[in-house]
Amino acid sequence: MSTNTTDNNRRGINPEAVANLLTRATQQLDSETVTALQRARDVALERQLQKKPVLVLHTGHGVRGLIPHSTHQWVAAAILLVTILFSGVNYWQHTQEHELGHLDAEILADDLPLEVFVD
């Protein structure tokens, strides 16, 4: 600090005093310039980059989030899988039975052509 003061005395200029005077000069800008600066600021603010929220379904874990980690999760996954399989088989059996029943009903009603009995 003392070195700076000595330098300033030697040079006859204090940069801080210069800065203060320059700041004073900015307060005396004409109204046209001030208005133009305000307009420039408004234009800039209209173009401000804002990160918009993106609608993405994100678990935070990626693909690894789908893999069970604990025993409970493995059991739950197995039960879910068995249920899906059982439901699928059950549905398939029900459809088959329904088709056969429908065929039987048509045979009994004699609505079918003779070719069906040939097979």
Next chain:
Amino acid sequence: MSNPTELSNFLSSVERRAYKQALYAVRNEHSALDIVQDAMIKLAGKYGDKPAAEFPLLFQRILQNTIRDYHRRQKVRNAWSTLFSSLMPQHETEDYDPLENLKDDDNQSVPATPEASMQQQQIIALIEQGLTRLSSRQREAFLLRYWEGMDTAETAAAMGCTEGSVKVHCSRATQALAEFLKAKGVDKL
């Protein structure tokens, strides 16, 4: 992450100094306004989502680069205009009167406010005149360091040079400004 209010506050706090910086560099009011507007738009458009604390350094980098771009464009334009004017007959340029376009630097200060003394106005005008006479790097370093209040490291980052260069530029700028003011009768400041 900054919001529009923070950016607005920052720009309103810095816009007048930025305009003056550009004016000292390019010496043309319209060009200075264009430069400040460009710098503001670049800051808002590219870095508007940055934290508000980063705005000062980013803005100064953008402003100084925009001023440098202006000088580059002017250099190219001047080269072309010199080439064309040398090809043109002399009588076509005789209508140009330099006195009509000459800027009176000694009287460019705005009308004095009641509280400001005439002497202070004259000193301000002399300082501004002295700043325009510095080299661009010296002026840049001086204004960033002492007017914008940046430390040496920040000034170096804004100018894209080393801290040692900043110190040298600042020292030479202060000395040159002091000598200019002394020659104009201002011994101490």
